[in-house]
Every structure is written in C-alpha cells, then in structure tokens.
Amino acid sequence: MAIVLQFDFKHKGPWGxxxxxxxxxxxxxxxxxxxxxxxxxxxxSKT
Structure with a gap:
C-alpha cells in the first residue's frame, strides 16, 4: 500500500x-x- 504523508509548517526563512x-x-x-x-x-515564502 502506498502512503503519501505531507507536512506543512510555518517557516520565516531563509529561503532558496x-x-x-x-x-x-x-x-x-x-x-x-x-x-x-x-x-x-x-x-x-508567501504563506
């Protein structure tokens, strides 16, 4: 069985x-x- 796990978290930088x-x-x-x-x-970087 394939599983996709996604994490979203706030990050103030740096970027790139x-x-x-x-x-x-x-x-x-x-x-x-x-x-x-x-x-x-x-x-x-906008969220």
Missing part, C-alpha cells in the same frame, strides 16, 4: 539555496528511514 543547504543533513537522514522511497521539498 540557503534553506536547502541548511536542511541538507536533515533531509539526508530522512532517506535512511525503513521503507522510505522518495521525498519532495516545497516552499512558499
């Missing part, structure tokens, strides 16, 4: 490449979770 670099270690650790297949990171 700075944000991506700051969260790289966290993103890499998520990929080591059992059964994990893929992830998509999105951002919306």
């Amino acid at each position: 490449k700075v944000k991506a670099n700051n969260l790289k270690t966290h993103a890499e650790s998520i990929t080591r979770e059992p059964g994990f297949i893929w992830k998509i990171w999105t951002e919306n």
Whole structure:
C-alpha cells in the first residue's frame, strides 16, 4: 500500500539555496528511514 504523508509548517526563512543547504543533513537522514522511497521539498515564502 502506498502512503503519501505531507507536512506543512510555518517557516520565516531563509529561503532558496540557503534553506536547502541548511536542511541538507536533515533531509539526508530522512532517506535512511525503513521503507522510505522518495521525498519532495516545497516552499512558499508567501504563506
């Protein structure tokens, strides 16, 4: 069974490449979770 899990949370910045670099270690650790297949990171600086 496929499951899609989405998290939305408020974030005051930084955005773009700075944000991506700051969260790289966290993103890499998520990929080591059992059964994990893929992830998509999105951002919306206006919300």
